[in-house]
Structures are given as C-alpha cells and as structure tokens.
Amino acid sequence: MTINKDRFKKALSKQLVNAEPRTPQHALHTIASLVKEFSESNESKSPHKKQVYYFSMEFLPGRFIETNLLNLDLLDSCKEVLETFQYEPTEVFQSELDAALGNGGLGRLAACFLDSLAALGYSGHGMGLRYQYGLFKQKINNQQQVELPDQWVSDSGYAWEARKPDQAIVVRFGGSVHMSQHNDRLTFHLHNPEEIIAVPYQIPIFGYKNNQVNDLTIWRAESTPATSDITFEAYASTKRKAEEITEFLYPDDSHYDGKVLRLRQQYFLVSAGIQSILVDYLQNEGTLQEIPSKIAIQINDTHPTLIIPEFMRLLVDEHDLSWEEAWSIVLSTVSYTNHTLMNEALEKWPVFLVKEQLPRIFLIIEEINRRHCLDVEYRGLEEWESLNDLSIVTDDVIHMARLAVIGSHTINGVAKLHSTILKDELLKSFSIRFPERFTNKTNGISHRQWLLNANPLLTNFITRLIGESWKENPVNLTKLLKYTDDDAVLDELHAIKQQNKQRLAHKVFAKTGHQIMEHSIFDVHIKRLHGYKRQLLNLLHVMYLWDLCHDKPDAIKVPRTFIFGAKAAPGYLYAKRIISLITSVASQINEDPVTKGKIQVLFLPNYNVSQAELIIPAADISEQISTASKEASGTGNMKMMMNGALTIGTMDGANIEMTDLVSTDHFFDFGLRAQEVLAYEQNGQYDPREVFHQDRRLQKVLHRLVNGSLKGDQVAFQDIYYSLVENGDEYFLLKDFGSYVQAQNQVQELYLTPRTWQKKCLINISHSGYFSSDRTIAEYAKEIWHL
Ligand code: 26W
Numbered sequence: 001m002t003i004n005k006d007r008f009k010k011a012l013s014k015q016l017v018n019a020e021p022r023t024p025q026h027a028l029h030t031i032a033s034l035v036k037e038f039s040e041s042n043e044s045k046s047p048h049k050k051q052v053y054y055f056s057m058e059f060l061p062g063r064f065i066e067t068n069l070l071n072l073d074l075l076d077s078c079k080e081v082l083e084t085f086q087y088e089p090t091e092v093f094q095s096e097l098d099a100a101l102g103n104g105g106l107g108r109l110a111a112c113f114l115d116s117l118a119a120l121g122y123s124g125h126g127m128g129l130r131y132q133y134g135l136f137k138q139k140i141n142n143q144q145q146v147e148l149p150d151q152w153v154s155d156s157g158y159a160w161e162a163r164k165p166d167q168a169i170v171v172r173f174g175g176s177v178h179m180s181q182h183n184d185r186l187t188f189h190l191h192n193p194e195e196i197i198a199v200p201y202q203i204p205i206f207g208y209k210n211n212q213v214n215d216l217t218i219w220r221a222e223s224t225p226a227t228s229d230i231t232f233e234a235y236a237s238t239k240r241k242a243e244e245i246t247e248f249l250y251p252d253d254s255h256y257d258g259k260v261l262r263l264r265q266q267y268f269l270v271s272a273g274i275q276s277i278l279v280d281y282l283q284n285e286g287t288l289q290e291i292p293s294k295i296a297i298q299i300n301d302t303h304p305t306l307i308i309p310e311f312m313r314l315l316v317d318e319h320d321l322s323w324e325e326a327w328s329i330v331l332s333t334v335s336y337t338n339h340t341l342m343n344e345a346l347e348k349w350p351v352f353l354v355k356e357q358l359p360r361i362f363l364i365i366e367e368i369n370r371r372h373c374l375d376v377e378y379r380g381l382e383e384w385e386s387l388n389d390l391s392i393v394t395d396d397v398i399h400m401a402r403l404a405v406i407g408s409h410t411i412n413g414v415a416k417l418h419s420t421i422l423k424d425e426l427l428k429s430f431s432i433r434f435p436e437r438f439t440n441k442t443n444g445i446s447h448r449q450w451l452l453n454a455n456p457l458l459t460n461f462i463t464r465l466i467g468e469s470w471k472e473n474p475v476n477l478t479k480l481l482k483y484t485d486d487d488a489v490l491d492e493l494h495a496i497k498q499q500n501k502q503r504l505a506h507k508v509f510a511k512t513g514h515q516i517m518e519h520s521i522f523d524v525h526i527k528r529l530h531g532y533k534r535q536l537l538n539l540l541h542v543m544y545l546w547d548l549c550h551d552k553p554d555a556i557k558v559p560r561t562f563i564f565g566a567k568a569a570p571g572y573l574y575a576k577r578i579i580s581l582i583t584s585v586a587s588q589i590n591e592d593p594v595t596k597g598k599i600q601v602l603f604l605p606n607y608n609v610s611q612a613e614l615i616i617p618a619a620d621i622s623e624q625i626s627t628a629s630k631e632a633s634g635t636g637n638m639k640m641m642m643n644g645a646l647t648i649g650t651m652d653g654a655n656i657e658m659t660d661l662v663s664t665d666h667f668f669d670f671g672l673r674a675q676e677v678l679a680y681e682q683n684g685q686y687d688p689r690e691v692f693h694q695d696r697r698l699q700k701v702l703h704r705l706v707n708g709s710l711k712g713d714q715v716a717f718q719d720i721y722y723s724l725v726e727n728g729d730e731y732f733l734l735k736d737f738g739s740y741v742q743a744q745n746q747v748q749e750l751y752l753t754p755r756t757w758q759k760k761c762l763i764n765i766s767h768s769g770y771f772s773s774d775r776t777i778a779e780y781a782k783e784i785w786h787l
Pocket of ligand 1: 104105106107109252253254255256257301339340345346347414443631632633634635653
C-alpha cells in the first residue's frame, strides 16, 4: 500500500480546515481515519504467502500515531499540515491514549514482533483480546500504590480499530458431551452449551516504507441476542457472563492464579482465533492437509496452549479427519515460546475446572496424554521412571507447559541462558524425549519505535555520520565504531544525551514539581516490580549512599538521580511494600539538606510505554540487576543500550549476550552467576545472616527498616527486613550487595572521565543492532515458521 504524500496532505488539510471541535483529540481521530481509509482500500492477505498467526493474551503497543506515520513515511507531511492549521504536533500525538493490553515484557515483545513482521514483509497477524480495561493506572497516595481503571477507549472510540461484526464467531463453553457411533467412528456432540459471540476488531499494522499492511485482531465477547422466551433477568445475567470475559486484563505478570475467568479468556481467544483462521483458509486456499505449509501458529507462553486441543477438535469433530491425520497437522503448525522459569508462574489448571468449562476439550487433552504416555512406555524403562514428570495430567492438574511441548514442533526460550536452563532443568525429561524440538531465539526490540521514534536527535546524528542504511539494517550501526576516538562526535553524543535529559526533566517538573539535577547521572530502573528484579537491591545501595552523605560526604563525587518506574500486581503484597519503601526513602532523601546536590530519588508513578519513550533516551545508567537465572531475557536492557546508556547488570538473560558483544570492559557486571544461584537453591546452603553479620554497611542500612527512622508503614518495612535477614533472602540481595556496591563505585569513577564514558556509550550503541527484533523475527521466520 502506498499513500501518496500529496494526496494525503490535501485530504488532511481539507478535513482540518473545517474541523470542529479544534482539539488535539479530534485532529488525532481525523488523521487516524484518513490513514485507515487509505489503508483499507489496499488491504490484502497476499494469498500465496504463508501466514503467521501470533497468539498472545497480551499486546502492549502503547501509542500508534507516530509509529504508523513513520512507517508510512508521512510523519513530516503530517506535522507540516498540522502546523499550517495551528496545531502543535506533539500535543496532537500525545493526545492518543496508550493501548495497554499487556502487563510488561511479554506483551511489549508481541508488539515489537508485529512491527518487525510487517517491516520484513511477512504476512503476520496478531491474535489477542480486546479488554475493555487495560493495565490499571497507578497513583501513589501516602506512599501506597492505588490502582485506577484504565479507560483506554475514549468516548469518541479507539482511533485505530475497525469493528467487523460480519466476521463474528461463536465460542462454546460448558454443556455435556454426547457420544455416538457411526459405522466404526465415534462422534462427539456438545449438548446445551453456553454460546458466546466473539466479535473481531482489527488494527492495521504497517511495514516500514514497504507497502505491507498486516493486522492485529482483538476479540470482544458479546452475548447472543435475546430470544422472545427469555426473561429480562435471565438475559441480563447471560449478557453479563458473556461480556465479563473481555472486561479486564489480568494484572499479574508473574503469578499463576487458577481463576475460572482467566481460563474462559484463554479458551475464548484460541477458539475464536483458530475458527476464524480455518474459515478464512478454507474460503481461499487448498486442503486441510496443506495447512502446515500455508499457516504457522506461534503461542506466546502457555496462555494460548488450549489452541492445541481446540485445533484437534475442529479437525476431528467438525472436519472428520482421523486422529492421526489431525495430530500431524496440529503438530506441524504450532510452536511455543516459553518466557519464564519462575515456578509460581507456570500454569497448571485444575482438572475439575477444565472438565466443567470445556468438557470436550478435556477429553481431547486426556486422549493426547494417553497416546503420549503409551509412546513413552514403548521407549523402555529408563523413561518410565520419569513418567510422572512426563504426564500432562497428574494429581488432578493439567500442566500447560507439558501440553504445549507435546503439541508443538518447536519450543524456544528467549535468550541463550534461558533456553539452556529450559532444556537442562525445567523441561529436562522433555528435551531427552524430543531433543530436536528445543531451540533458542534471543529477544529483540523494534529499533524503529525505540530509536527512530523515541530519540530523533540521536537518530539524525547517527544518520549524519553513517548514512541511512542502518535504519533498514540495524547491524550497520557498527559503522559508528570508527568514531570512538573522535572528540567532536563524542561531544555531540554527550550534548544529545544532555538534551534528552532536559526533555525528561521538564516533563517530570511539569507533572510532579520535582526539579531533577540535570547534570547528575540519570540512573534508571524501569520494569514491573518483582522480588527477582531486585528494585530493593538498588534501594539498599541508595540508602548506603545516604549514610555516606552523612559520614563521608566527599565520597560522593558525582551527583546522581535514581529514577524508578514500576507497577506492582495488585495482589502482590511484598511488591507493594517495596514501593512504599522506595517512596518513603525518596521523600526523606529529597528533603535531607545533607544529600542536596548529591543524590536524589524519584519514583515516577504510572510507568507505561509512552513514559518509557521519554525516560529511555535520557538514561545514563540502565539497571538490569535480576538474580542470575531468573530474568528470562529482559528487553528494557536492549532499549537503553541502543539509546546510549551503560548497563550495570548481572550475568542474566540477554545481559550475557550484551557483554558477549561489547565485552565486560564496557558493561558493569557483578553478582552471583546463574550456576551459583541454582547450586545454592539446590543445596540450601545460603544463609543471609552470615553476610549480614559481616557487613557493617548492610547492618546500618537495614537497621533503618526496623528502628522507626523511616516515615511510613512500619509493618511493611519490618516485613522487608525479615524477608532479607531472617527468612532466607530468596533473591540473594545480601549476597550480591557487596559486589553491587563495587560496581556502582566503578560507575562513579568512570563518570569522572567523561571521554572514556562517552566512548563506551558509543560502543554500546554500535553493537545494539543485533537486538533489533528484525533479527529475532528473521530467525523465527527461517528456523521455526519456514516462511
Ligand atoms: C499466569 C500469569 C503470568 C502472566 C504472564 C505468568 C507469566 C507471564 C509472563 C510470561 C511474564 C513475562 O512477561 N515474562 C517476560 O517475558 C519477556 C519477553 O520474553 C522477557 O524479556 C522477560 O525476561 C520475562 O520476564
């Protein structure tokens, strides 16, 4: 699809001349409608290409306006027209609300993948849910997180979507399964199911200047229309039960919670999705047997795993294929990405729930398991012993990761270390059984969104130095390496960072009234709040510096601003207590005359994608300090690297691959290694009290949590103290504290020699092209989807 610039400018001008009301919001909707109109007339499903469907319970794209205009090469034209009609372009763009239909890394990755699929010219489709409320908005009241509903669809509607009622699908829950025999074949029917209508809403996804238009389909649950024989009350209840399925996004990104509603969401997504895929396929293409060569389905974590039995149901019950034929199609079509090793996040659905909500699906899962276990039996005694690890159903729960592995031709982790641990620890029995299925695909980020869009100053500077080619081929950023000793280049790089810091400082001042020290090190820790991500370790170091300000003020040689942004899952008490502690310490440090000009702490409420776009270009230091082995990959690490921050981090997730590229000379690494953490976890020989009794700094810092010197929730602070000192310190904070302080000292020392610092920033930017999601998607396309 090409939108002619002049025609677009004319059309937009025509609409803006008479625009009423003259609000930024209205202008935004005008632009979006025009883009949709121009794109719909061009939409195509490139019928001969293999189609990829990316199933995910979460998509976290944020705002689309700048991404879309950039990809369509209309950004400058659009700004021009807006200015002609006295609109402030940034105001218009910022009036778009973030689509926050995701929690964190998993949903954000899905959004970057859609961007890259289109940019590389593949036919890729996102399949997700249209939650009425996205991820909650966060406020801080009295040092406490308060959650508010996220009304991302305004009264005038969501600018980028198109409702497609004519493509609605029926999804069936409950009922009872009736079996009958025809000739020598058993057939299954669902009697009296609960029927729910799935209505698709389509959002266009544009490739980067390449005419590709893909889509993200998000499904909304609606009730079947009322019949004449139903009472008002009965209908009201039916309607509620239907609509609640897509009412809200589960705000937990680390903890499995076996709620019926979540199970219903999952099945609703996969049933609507795969039914619509088959309808479409059978209308336009060949036979069922050819599906694996025409369609690839990727499932984003185990959340959409029910697509495996649902796909079987459609092929066997509705299209009369034999079990064997159907299984071969499903297995050659579906592949699974794992995103976490954390035990508490692994989904295990109780059998009774699945039986009650999805009786036919349950029978299919049992049959898959029966065949799988028999097959294991054939393979002899050795694996018999691990049958309990291999069975999908044990102790009345269904292990979704096992079902996903058994029904997928390829299973991947999201960084090298993660994929190795997946294979050798978490899914060991399965990797012995199916060694050829396991592989790695290191995550990536859209350099278009996170560099071209978020950091125009740096983008233009890079382009002036090395030309345009890196935009299409980000690995060409290595061409920057020839400037690492060029004073003028390093000066300019520094100046750009400074301007981005000022841009953030102004925004923060306008929003919170806090005046950031613009010449301090901006030390940034932004991600979901979780024990393993160790925001608390960062804070312990901050508190240690606070003590230093009092005891040895000269030891603080460079002013530093610690910036935190993090949402805690509403039910995760410990995470909420850490937020209380951060905000308590922040308010006291910021008011302490002794710390003035030395350290400052900011907790920026409601961290989200559009905030990230402002913060990341302004970061000097990127905090990636998870307990080694716990962060599957991380992607914020890549974004800050690409924007010229230096990383302080553990040898975890993709941090390891960052150091592979730039070497540890250009990365502040510290802490236990993954193997050490895993060994401690197995032998139980870590005792935090030993560390505590040997480290005076820690004693002093932790004493504050229990001696009443911090204002705020004393119970919360004591609980945190207890978790560290008395209750085993699950995430090894005390163990890593000394080494973290050392690394932080190196940060300060390096900042005192600005040239060397800037040089390291440039080296990091130069090697960041590897982390473009274009590279990741090219690998999926070649090695998993066979496009
Ligand atoms: C069932 C509750 C639940 C919901 C979401 C459990 C687990 C999840 C996700 C798998 C958590 C998640 O977002 N994982 C993150 O995925 C990113 C993209 O691969 C990685 O970069 C992060 O390291 C990983 O934590």
